[in-house]
Amino acid sequence: MKKAAMIPGAMAVAVLMFAMTMTPTHAQREIIHEERSQYRDVVVTEFNGQRCMLFNVHRGDMNQTCMDLRDPKRLVFNYTKMSFAGLLLNPEPRRILVAGLGGGTIPMAMRDLFPEATIDVLEVDQAVMNVAEEFFGFREDDAMTAHIVDARVFIKRAGLRGEQYDYIVLDAFSGEYIPEHLLSKEFLEEVRAILTPDGVVVANTFSSSRLYDYESVTYQAVFGEFYNFKLPGSGNRLILATREGLPPPGELRSPARELYDALEPYGVNLLEYPPRLTTRPDWDTSTRILTDQYSPANLLN
């Protein structure tokens, strides 16, 4: 009697276990790697011909970075493509600084486009670096170095050493927690101090929250007028700022034409960018500026 009763029970358990392996997340995307991190675990998934890096999979976070496996050169995300709009203001960068590695797509593309340039990449999390190298083809070389360091610390030190960059990408904001010390007026002043007179800062910012207003007025306070860059159908907003004032929009068309061919393989249509750049504020200009003393970014998001 007892044995007979156990068989259906065991079968039910087996069915249940089978059902658990078939939950939608597993059916949709395959997890090919999990990297333990000091901060939050980094997960690599593959789905539909794309390999992606994710943080906090359990809460269903967005992809941090993705690579098209059939065409690894082609950039997947809009904001990544948009970050190349900085080339309209400085078409030939020689010293490039990228804060935030992700899968290394931006620095790798920059390396291809400008083989002569020196590139420094800043990433706070060693685990992200490991995953970028192992799964996204990121490689350091003689002139491209990845530094495992907080961006604020590196930039402050670069300023003390008197180093300067002519192309700075700020893309260190990812995942759940916003590094508030990378949004303040003081930080942006340190960034401005390591910018060459003809250099450009490209910042990927928060576009869909109250932070939009705060970030806008803070950039305005440090850089003065800047180019606000949005594309229809994309939730991103990029800020393009310079040290010595902006070139008029009309002057952006010729670099767009010149660089179009070089950028086309990356999926970047540079020609559609110049008309989308505007200096007109579409934020509340009476918003309080973020400072080291006042930067409640995580509460404003």
Next chain:
Amino acid sequence: MPAASTSSQSLSVASAAPIEHTPYTRLVILCVAFLNGFAIMSIELLGGRVLAPYFGSSVHVWGSIITVFMLSLSLGYLWGGRLSLRRPGPRVYASFFVLAAVLCLPIIFLADAVMTTIFVAVEDPRYGSLLTAMLLYFLPICVMGMVSPYSVRLLVSSKEHSGGVAGMLYFVSTLGSALGTLGTSFYFVLWFDINTVMWGCVAALLLCACAVMLTCRSPAPESDAGAMAATSEVSP
């Protein structure tokens, strides 16, 4: 075991509480212990923001801050407990709060100078943040740690009640810490500058000192002799 025997000795000699007890004084001591716990965690949370511009907000910066706070509190408990063996009274107690308030001022006025110096001298942000946290926070938090055991001594009037009194004291001061953490991280940083909140902590500590001086009185001078005897044995 000299310390343990001494403390029981001093308890038995000065069997009465070192202050005149009224429900009012008990309430004041519990309130200042609450505010003290509140201020400790408020300052700790702000510490992360004070250090971030120089050392980042990486996990090791928080590690440095929490380490220094725990170390300061542990030694504060030890030394506060020892101080309570020698002539415990409201004056010394109030002076803890004044001293803590004064020692918080360098966090407001000298933090940038200290961090600039350390930033240049120490390459590794782990040790830079540890050293900074030590220089800025060790002394004030240590003194604030001394409040807890001293409060227990002022409240205890008999051995039988000592456990209950200590429990009540831990309860209010840790509750204060919980609310200090919550208030600072959820609201204060949204409403105020870091230094404004620091000034609030300084003001709260000074208020504690005033409240103690106004309400707590030493009773008879007879407990002095016993306390003096205890002191000579305790000093290392």
